[in-house]
Amino acid sequence: MAWNDYLGAFAIVALASLLLSAGIQDIRTREIANWKSGAIVALAPVWWLAHGLSLYPDVAVQFALAAVVLAIFFAAFAMGWMGGGDVKLIAALALWLPVGTFMTMMMVMSIAGGVVTLAMIVEGRVRRASGAIEVPYGVAIVFAALMSIREPIFNRFL
Secondary structure (H helix, E strand, O other): OOHHHHHHHHHHHHHHHHHHHHHHHHHHHOOOOHHHHHHHHHHHHHHHHHOOOOHHHHHHHHHHHHHHHHHHHHHHHHOOOOOHHHHHHHHHHHOOOOHHHHHHHHHHHHHHHHHHHHHHHHHHHHHOOOOOOOOOOHHHHHHHHHHHOOOOOOOOOO
8 A cells, every 4th residue: 555545544444433433522512522523624635635536626626515505504504404513514514525426425415314303302202302303413423424424435435
């Protein structure tokens, strides 16, 4: 293995660890720490270096994707549909995933989010809880991201 293979393996293990940590935190507290999304953003250049991405157009496309994703999901946050930690986590992941893989992640995230929401509704009814439910949507984001980084086209290490 060449140095970039080790660098890429380090980056993907770090990403998976951060994602799992974010998902667990979201289950426990319904929040995702800013530093976790920040660390995912900071590790993206390591991933790019390991895979020989060029500044233009490869990295520029990733930044453009992240900017569009951040704008769209910030609007959802502003309307009260999503939490800020979820928005930052999705935008951070946009720096890592090629556009096609990111779109696949979004589809998986939507389905997983529906499953998590239904589970929370059932759990609330069983406990006879009153008030609005708080859905740990970060779990769906983490699940979808972990499934996406297993794609052979994206990750040649798995």
